[in-house]
Amino acid sequence: MQYTEIMVRYGELSTKGKNRRSFIMQLAQNVRGALIEFPALKIHADRDRMHLILNGEDSNLVIPKLQKVFGIQNFSPSIRVEKTPEALRAVAEDIMREIYTGEETFKITAKRSDHGFEMNTHDLQQFLGQAVVDVFPDIKAQMKRPDINLRVEIRRDAAFLSFATIKGAGGLPVGTSGRGMLMLSGGIDSPVAGYLAMKRGVEIEAVHFASPPYTSEQALQKAKDLTEKLTPYVGSIQFIEVPFTEIQEEIKKHTPKGYWMTITRRMMLRITDAIREMRKGLVIINGESLGQVASQTLHSMLAINEVTTTPIIRPVVTMDKTEIIELAEKIDTFELAIQPFEDCCTIFAPPQPKTRPKLDKVQALETRLDIEGMIARALTGLKIEAITPEKSQQEMVDAFADLL
Numbered sequence: 001m002q003y004t005e006i007m008v009r010y011g012e013l014s015t016k017g018k019n020r021r022s023f024i025m026q027l028a029q030n031v032r033g034a035l036i037e038f039p040a041l042k043i044h045a046d047r048d049r050m051h052l053i054l055n056g057e058d059s060n061l062v063i064p065k066l067q068k069v070f071g072i073q074n075f076s077p078s079i080r081v082e083k084t085p086e087a088l089r090a091v092a093e094d095i096m097r098e099i100y101t102g103e104e105t106f107k108i109t110a111k112r113s114d115h116g117f118e119m120n121t122h123d124l125q126q127f128l129g130q131a132v133v134d135v136f137p138d139i140k141a142q143m144k145r146p147d148i149n150l151r152v153e154i155r156r157d158a159a160f161l162s163f164a165t166i167k168g169a170g171g172l173p174v175g176t177s178g179r180g181m182l183m184l185s186g187g188i189d190s191p192v193a194g195y196l197a198m199k200r201g202v203e204i205e206a207v208h209f210a211s212p213p214y215t216s217e218q219a220l221q222k223a224k225d226l227t228e229k230l231t232p233y234v235g236s237i238q239f240i241e242v243p244f245t246e247i248q249e250e251i252k253k254h255t256p257k258g259y260w261m262t263i264t265r266r267m268m269l270r271i272t273d274a275i276r277e278m279r280k281g282l283v284i285i286n287g288e289s290l291g292q293v294a295s296q297t298l299h300s301m302l303a304i305n306e307v308t309t310t311p312i313i314r315p316v317v318t319m320d321k322t323e324i325i326e327l328a329e330k331i332d333t334f335e336l337a338i339q340p341f342e343d344c345c346t347i348f349a350p351p352q353p354k355t356r357p358k359l360d361k362v363q364a365l366e367t368r369l370d371i372e373g374m375i376a377r378a379l380t381g382l383k384i385e386a387i388t389p390e391k392s393q394q395e396m397v398d399a400f401a402d403l404l
Ligand code: ATP
Pocket: 182, 183, 184, 185, 186, 187, 188, 189, 190, 191, 207, 208, 209, 210, 285, 286, 287, 288, 289, 292, 293, 295, 296, 343, 344, 345
């Protein structure tokens, strides 16, 4: 079915009192970004609702994209109809012919903000209900939890008919919580962490540590591809590649095996924090999950975290691996993440890193390294590129076709 308008209901932002206006503006901007390839589409954002006027753009293409925008509770695609009972009846009948399979119960729900309309809501419900029964004499009306709820809204400029309510992505509009640096490896956990941070309104930039030639071009590409999987929620994401080879070689040369992992992680965190400052971020996000590996014991986290007081969000820290994988499958990063390209940590990983690194020992070992110099050199070698969505439209339409 082709719709002419989509009525969007806001998510949690309605509870945000005085910030409401800026939330709505941000959401409108994000919707515009997600629907950039539909130039004719117009957005009208009111206090309570957002209306997308399709102006001939294909609703089947628009809907799957809209479903990924955070800050939307749900939305109803609707058809604009001339404000006369006859026109409403004709379109209501058309809709029912298209969606009624002979099984469903139905109900008409009318609402009017234009009180000059010739029928009141009760009469209009009766009138359209009768029209449907005239076409399908066996259909059953049901007031509580009908299978089909055909809604009609009489507004000042026109009338609107809709029957579907599609669940939105929930969360807060990306950007309303400020900016954060996502430490993105090539694994399963960090993309999920990035997705969850975006869901709570954080605008992310991806920071990836690469150690060529120890890490391959494919490993780098994989990190970029994972970033691309996160772009539909925002439009585009900055990908920041950090040259990490020198640092890993130095650590390996000057410190004992058991401490490589802890010192490596401290260097990553220091550099990420410096990038955060440069890029005006407020927070760091990573994919650490408690107890998963040696670097993710609480003792390790304490020793690693000591290099900064910047808040670190660890969205998956208390999740089980199976729960993380479920989300990775939902956002379509799982298949990519399990491709076997070694990242910088696996390559330099000693067989038995310390699970209880001692902070004073770590600090003493680090005096053997030119920490400041290595950070400065890594920062001058940053490569920054914007990653944008590529996914073919047809693929998305197929995936979401059964929703309507
Ligand atoms: P992931 O599945 O995200 O790779 P992991 O379970 O493999 O996580 P680690 O390898 O210990 O765990 O990494 C912990 C976190 O450190 C990652 O989730 C990520 O946030 C960060 N990290 C690890 N390697 C890199 C890298 N090469 N570049 C950027 N961040 C990294």
